[in-house]
Amino acid sequence: MAKLKLRCVVGNYESTRPLRERVVEAEGIDFEFPNYPGYEDIHRQVAHDDICDVGEFNCPAYVGAASRDWSFTGLPLFLHRRFRHGFIFINKDKGISKPSDLAGKKIGCPIYQPAACVWLRGLLQNDYGVPAESVIWVTNDPEIIEFERPAGLRIEQMRPAKNVDDMFSDGEIDAVFSPNFPKAWLAKKPNIARLWPNFKELEVDWYNRTGLFPIMHCAIIRRDIVTKNPWVTKSLMDAFEKSKQLAYKHLTNPRIVPLAWYQSYWEEERAFLGPDPWEYGVTSAANRKNVELICKYVHQQYLSTRQMTVDELWPKEALSWTAPKI
Secondary structure, three states: OOOEEEEEEOOOOOOOHHHHOOOOOOOOEEEEOOOOOOOOOHHHHHHHOOOOOEEEEEHHHHHHHHOOOOOEEEEEEEEEEOOOHHHEEEEHHHOOOOHHHHOOOEEEEOOOOOHHHHHHHHHHHHHHOOOHHHOEEEEOOOOOOOOOOOOOOEEEEOOOOOOHHHHHHOOOOOEEEOOOOOHHHHOOOOOEEEOOOOHHHHHHHHHHHHOOOOEEEEEEEEHHHHHHOOOHHHHHHHHHHHHHHHHHHHHOOHHHOOOOOHHHHHHHHHHHHOOOOOOOOOOOHHHHHHHHHHHHHHHHOOOOOOOOOHHHOOOHHHHOOOOOOO
8 A cells, every 4th residue: 555645844953863864754644854944944935835745834823723713733743842931032132121120111023922931921921920922912914824814912013114123232122022033132242132031940940840851843734634544644753753752872982072071061961951951742641731721822922823732633543642652
């Protein structure tokens, strides 16, 4: 029987490398791996440009799209996670020293809905009492998944006239929430700082309180493929898991990474986050809680038409999936 041909666009991470290099195969599937468009473009191209059948996508944006009966469905393959307390950058000349000082300020983002920005707004609203409506959001581009904006939510889109990164460098906006590092920070401008210089301490504390390593990206697949081939869900989940486990095994060798204390970093992280920090699936309490919090934040920030539930987001075959023994 011929294998199902699927175009797959995911980041060239260590966890996906064995799959991309065909060391691992997915049962019944013949993958094609088109060129990865880069982290800044992947979400928009996956959503709109017909470049793939299976792709990596912003998980909060997927939750918002799923509330609108999107043509893709998600797979709980959480390909990217990151703590985000260290990604609020401020202009020290603007009178900002604590989260509440952001109220009334102009805050830049690439667009309103990057996963990093959704998590940071969630932290500000729920942990520090600074809701999304209390600031002016300055963005570059149209949203990837459009949403209905209430009158109280202020978003100013600047391109093509201006670029948010330049505006922050020039002092036209007061702060940025960034998935990456703004050029003013990389240039070491003396008036640019993190809101929380002790971000790692806060991230450790947040993990100790919540037990969550924040999910940024999941996988998505064309809904019609899953409808016609329900077996695809398990095949994909098993293959991505095998790829990740091979990466873990490979990375335990300290010779491959040019860091002096890499082994101690690895051991410290595993002692803190557990043996599988990048766990897939939604059978664990931690992953369900993680996705539930994303659903809450997405709805608070007006990105979904209603608050979604964990079980609505994934094919039924994914809900009971557990990692195979490798």
